[in-house]
Amino acid sequence: MVLNCTKIDDILHKYYLSPSYGLEFCIGFPGNLVVVLGYLFCLPKWQSCNIYLFNLAVSDLIFLCTLPRLSYLYANHQKETSSYACVINRYVLHVNLYSSILFMVWLSMDRFLLIQRPLRNHFLLRPQAALVVTALSWLAVNIEVSPMIALMLQDLQNANGSRCIDFASLEGDISVLGYSMGLTLTGYVLPLLGLCGFSHQIASLLQTQEVAIHRRAVMYKRPLRVVASAAAMFLVLYTPYHIMRNVRIVSRQAWAGVQLCTRMYIEGLYILTRPLAFLHSVVNPVFYFFMGDKFRELLLIKFRNLVRKTKQPREPASGT
DSSP: OOOOGGGHHHHHIIIIIHHHHHHHHHHHHHHHHHHHHHHHHHOSSOOHHHHHHHHHHHHHHHHHTTHHHHHHHHHTTOOOOOHHHHHHHHHHHHHHHHHHHHHHHHHHHHHHHHHHOTTOOSGGGSHHHHHHHHHHHHHHHHHHHHHHHHHHHHHHHHTTTOOOOOGGGOOOSSOHHHHHHHHHIIIIIHHHHHHHHHHHHHHHHHHHTTTTTGGGHHHHHHHHHHHHHHHHHHHHHHHHHHHHHHHHHHHTSGGGOOOHHHHHHHHHHHHHHHHHHHTHHHHHHHHHHHHSTTHHHHHHHHHHHHHHHHHSOOOOOOOO
8 A cells, every 4th residue: 555645744743743742741741840849949059050950941841841732632633723822832842942952051161160160260150140141041042933933923814823833834924944044053053063162172171180180080071971962962853853844944945846745755754853852851851960069969868858758657646
């Protein structure tokens, strides 16, 4: 039996996107929730690193809350009927996508400065500076995403709110391809170069200070491994998505002359990359435990205390 190429997206929506999003929610939501609650109730003093990590965890947690609805709709071959839910979902998704890598850049910068200035005498290592950087980061990401929201609102208005389509399928007054390329550059490529740059800077700093910090070499090499791992994670997870998103947009242009089935195959490949890109929200909690100052130890202490309280036998009632 020959598969009808026009059914590829429906099949992938039901049998790939739906279970993938459901699995990502089931794994990622508890991990990020533990991190958010841990920071709120277990951390007595916040450093600059903790501020970046907390904002990253909150962003991931909000995004993961949108996945159950998407999973349900795709599983039942249903379209999003609420214009508000459509816009909010896409907004949260893309804000999380680009805020995550941006906060990882600031975390990498923080680790580099901490190795360079162990006494925390750099102004960017102060919590107040981290709050300013965080606010500017949220502002920058919202500015990056705002043209896409305008395109979505325009599309919904043209369709009388009867359809909710993906960013790569939008059309509007501005060039979707030009905007997507610009978003790829500013939201992904430049932050990735920042991550790679800080990895290189940390490695160079450790090499030049190897003799001076010989006793603490193991402690200082951990941030290098974590930052390099973060850069590798975003390179692996984000690159296929951004490539296929732009290829998908190009394939829909009249001047490209791409045939229907070829467009559907390209859309299928693009669909395959979407859960892969969003997998960062599941992996990010791993970094919280390795980059947060004493966070892992404080969380484990809190957990042990809770276990002791639940296991503590009740005192026998006094006799009469």
